[in-house]
Amino acid sequence: MEFNLPVTAAILVGIVAVGTAALIGMGFMATSTVLMMVTPSMLVFGAITLAVGVKHGEYRATR
Template sequence: MEFNLPVTAAALLAIVGVGTAALIGMGFMATNTVLMMVTPSMLAFGLVALFLGIKHGEYRATR
């Protein structure tokens, strides 16, 4: 599987979407809290982790 920008973005959005749906479905947190605080935090952390993972992969590939 070739990971290009559209595939990577779709995978990240799918993971965040499943996490958001699970948190809303479990119902132990208010939906407003999940959508306004948790989901943006998941997206931000996912983007940071993705960036660091890409940079680490580039570093490992050149060594």
């Protein structure tokens, strides 16, 4: 499996979708709270973490 941008984005969205479904399914929080606050923050945090991880991997690959 080659990790390019579409594959990586799909995996990130899939992980966030599973997390969102789990939170909605557990009934821990109101669905509106999960969809309006938690899911966007998961996507933003995931994107930031992905960017930092890619840059770190590039750094490690050149050393």
